[in-house]
Amino acid sequence: MKPGTLRAWTRIHTWSSLACTLFMLMLCITGLPLIFHDEIEELENARIVETWNESRLVSLDRATDAALALHPGDVPIYLSFDVDRPVVNITSGAHGRVGEGSMSFQPIDRRTAAPAAGGAQGGVMDVMLKIHSELLMGSGGMYFIGFVGLVFVLALVSGMILYSPFARKAGFARVRHGKSARIRWLDWHNLIGGVTLGWALAVGLSGTVTTLSDPVTAWWRADALAGLTRGTGGIIQPYRPGMLGKAVDNAIAAAPGMTPQFVAFPGAPFSSRDHYAVFLQGSTPLTARLLTPVMVDARTGEVDGIAPMPWYMKALLLSQPLHFGNYGGLAMKILWALLDLATIIVLGTGLYLWFGRMASGRRTGKRIAARGTAP
Amino acid sequence: MKGWPLLPVMLIALVVLAGLTIGLAGDGYEDVLANLSLALCLLPIAGGLRRKGTNMKDGKHNKDRP
Numbered sequence: 001m002k003p004g005t006l007r008a009w010t011r012i013h014t015w016s017s018l019a020c021t022l023f024m025l026m027l028c029i030t031g032l033p034l035i036f037h038d039e040i041e042e043l044e045n046a047r048i049v050e051t052w053n054e055s056r057l058v059s060l061d062r063a064t065d066a067a068l069a070l071h072p073g074d075v076p077i078y079l080s081f082d083v084d085r086p087v088v089n090i091t092s093g094a095h096g097r098v099g100e101g102s103m104s105f106q107p108i109d110r111r112t113a114a115p116a117a118g119g120a121q122g123g124v125m126d127v128m129l130k131i132h133s134e135l136l137m138g139s140g141g142m143y144f145i146g147f148v149g150l151v152f153v154l155a156l157v158s159g160m161i162l163y164s165p166f167a168r169k170a171g172f173a174r175v176r177h178g179k180s181a182r183i184r185w186l187d188w189h190n191l192i193g194g195v196t197l198g199w200a201l202a203v204g205l206s207g208t209v210t211t212l213s214d215p216v217t218a219w220w221r222a223d224a225l226a227g228l229t230r231g232t233g234g235i236i237q238p239y240r241p242g243m244l245g246k247a248v249d250n251a252i253a254a255a256p257g258m259t260p261q262f263v264a265f266p267g268a269p270f271s272s273r274d275h276y277a278v279f280l281q282g283s284t285p286l287t288a289r290l291l292t293p294v295m296v297d298a299r300t301g302e303v304d305g306i307a308p309m310p311w312y313m314k315a316l317l318l319s320q321p322l323h324f325g326n327y328g329g330l331a332m333k334i335l336w337a338l339l340d341l342a343t344i345i346v347l348g349t350g351l352y353l354w355f356g357r358m359a360s361g362r363r364t365g366k367r368i369a370a371r372g373t374a375p
Numbered sequence: 376m377k378g379w380p381l382l383p384v385m386l387i388a389l390v391v392l393a394g395l396t397i398g399l400a401g402d403g404y405e406d407v408l409a410n411l412s413l414a415l416c417l418l419p420i421a422g423g424l425r426r427k428g429t430n431m432k433d434g435k436h437n438k439d440r441p
Contacts, residue, residue, distance in 0.1 A: 160381065167380035173419040177427055191423055195416045198388030202395055286400045321399060328398050328406040335413040342420065 001165055013158035018354065020151040021347050027145070027207075028344045030132040035325060035336050037125045044123070052086040057110040060245045063088050066113040067106040068239075074104060076239050078270075080262040086110045087118070096267030139214060146211030152204045156197060163190050182356050189349040192342050199339050206319035216316050221270065224310050225277070225293060239265055244276065246301035251278035251294035254303045258282055261291060266298040274298050285327070289317050387416050 001009075033040060058066075064076055067090035074092035081088055088110060093103045107116040134141035170176070173195070175187040193200075248260055258280035264270035271277035276296040281288045291313075295305040309317070321327040325336035394412025397405050 160384065163384065164380050167384070172380070172383045173423060175423045175427065188423070192420055194384040195387050195419045197384060198391030199395075199413065199416060201388065202392060284400075285402050285405075289399070318399060322395060328409045331410045332398070332406065332413065335410060335417070338417060339413065342417070 006162070006165070009158050009161050013155060013162055014354065016151050016155040016158060017350050020148050020155060021351055023145070023148045024152055025344065025347050027132060027148070028340050028347070030128050032337060032340050033128055034125070034132060035333050035340065037129075038326070039330075039333075040125060041123075050085045052111055054086075057086050058113045060088065060248060061241050061243075062113055063108040063110050064090055064239065064244060065241065066108050066115075068092060070106055070115065071104045075267070076265045077103065077268045078262055078264055079244070081260060082107070082118075085116070087116045089118075096265065096271075097269065133211070142211045142214070146208045149204045149208035149211070153201060153208075156193070156200055156204065159193050160197060163194055166190060167194075182353065185349045185352055189346055189353060192349075193346045196339055196342050196346070200343060202322050203325075206323035209316060209319040210323050213316055216312055220310065220313050224307060224313075225270065225295075226272075227307075240298065243298065243301055247276040247296040247298075248278055250301055250303050251276075251280060251296055251306075254294055254306055255280050255292055258292060271295075275304060289321065290314055291317070387419075391416055 060079065064079065068074055068076065071092050073094065075095060076090055076092050077096055077098070078091040079088055080091075086109065087107050089105060089107045091103050091105050107118045108114070109116040130136050133145065135145065137144070167190075170187070173191050175191060176183055244263065244265075248263060252258065252260065261279050261281045263279070264277040266275055267273055268277070270279075270293075272295070274297065276298055278294045278296055279291040280294060281291055290309055292306065292308050294303055296302065297304045325332055391412045394409045394415075398409025399405075
C-alpha cells in the first residue's frame with residue numbers, strides 16, 4: 001500500500017470510528033441485557049409451562065367479544081397468538097387507523113374467555129430497548145441509529161484495510177507482550193477487531209436494516225399488499241361477529257402446513273377496508289420467521305388473494321434474528337454477549353489509542369515549538 | 376500466510392457469516408454449527424490471553440518498554 005493511500009485509510013478509519021464510538025458504546029452496553037431479555041423477564045414473572053386441550057378453547061370471535069367488552073366503543077385492529085399459552089392478544093382502538101399510543105392491548109385466555117396476564121409496557125427492558133433502538137427520540141432517533149450502524153461498518157472495513165500491512169509484518173493474532181502499553185493495546189485492538197469482523201458486520205448491517213422496518217413495511221403495504229386487495233371504498237366494517245373464525249379457517253385451508261401468527265382486521269394498516277389479513281407462518285425454523293399474508297373478504301369470509309412476502313420484507317424479517325442473536329439457544333446468547341464485550345474492548349482501546357496519539361502529537365508540537373524559540 | 380495477511384481474518388469472517396446463516400435454517404445441528412462458528416472467533420482472543428499469562432509467568436512481560 002502506498003503511503004498516501006495508507007494515510008487516507010487511516011483518516012477514514014479514525015474519523016468514522018470517532019463519529020460512532022460513543023453511540024456504539026451505548027448500543028453495546030444497552031444491548032448486553034437485551035440479549036438476555038427473555039431470561040430477565042422470566043426471572044421477573046416466573047412462567048409456568050402450560051398445557052391445554054385445543055377442542056375446549058373458546059372461539060376467536062368469542063375471545064374478541066370478551067376483549068371488546070372490556071374496552072367499550074373500541075373496534076378490533078389486530079389479533080395475535082401467544083406461542084406458549086392459549087392466549088390471544090387483541091389490539092383495539094377508536095378506529096382502525098388510530099395512533100399506536102391510543103391503542104389498547106388486551107390478552108384473553110381462550111380457556112375461559114377471561115383477561116390474561118401480560119401486555120404491561122414500560123418495564124426496565126422496554127426502556128432499555130427504546131434507548132437502544134431509538135435513543136428515546138422516536139423514528140428520528142431510529143434512523144440516526146441506522147446511520148451510526150453504517151458508519152460503524154465503514155470503520156470496520158477501513159480498519160481491516162489498515163490491518164493488512166500490519167498483519168504482513170507482525171503476523172496474525174500476535175500481541176507483542178514485551179512492548180509498551182500502547183503497542184500492546186494496539187495489538188489487542190487489531191486482534192479482537194479482526195477476529196470479530198464477521199460477527200460485527202452481521203450485527204451492524206442487520207441492525208441498520210432493522211431500523212428501516214417502518215419505511216420498508218410501509219412500502220410493502222403500498223406495493224404488494226395493496227395489489228392483493230380490491231377495496232370497494234364502502235363503509236369499513238371492522239368486525240362482524242362470527243366472521244373472524246371463518247376467515248382464519250379459510251386462510252389456513254388456502255395455505256396448508258402454515259399456522260396463523262396474527263390477524264389484521266378490516267380498516268387496520270396491514271389490511272384493507274374490506275379484508276381480514278391473516279398472516280401465516282411456516283412450520284420450519286426458517287419459514288416460521290417469514291409471513292405469508294392471506295387476504296380474506298370481510299363480507300363473505302372467502303379467500304381473495306395470497307402472496308409470499310417480497311425479497312425486501314424477507315430481508316427485513318431475517319435481519320432481526322441476525323441482530324438479536326436469539327435463535328441458537330442460551331449458548332448463542334452467551335457467545336453473543338462475549339462478542340458484545342469484545343466489541344466494547346475494541347471501542348475502548350480505539351479511544352485509548354487515539355487519545356495517546358493526540359497527547360504524543362501535542363508533546364511533539366511543544367518540543368518543536370520549544371526548539372524553534374529557544375536559542 | 377505472509378502473502379495473504381488478511382486470509383485468516385477473512386476465513387474467520389466467512390465461517391461466522393456462513394454459520395449464522397445456517398443457524399437460521401433449523402433448530403438442531405444448524406444451531407450447533409452457528410454456535411461453533413461464533414466460538415471460533417473467540418479462540419484467537421483466548422489464545423492471546425493464554426500467551427499473555429505464559430509470558431508473565433516466564434518474566435517476559437516488560438511493562439512500558441519502548
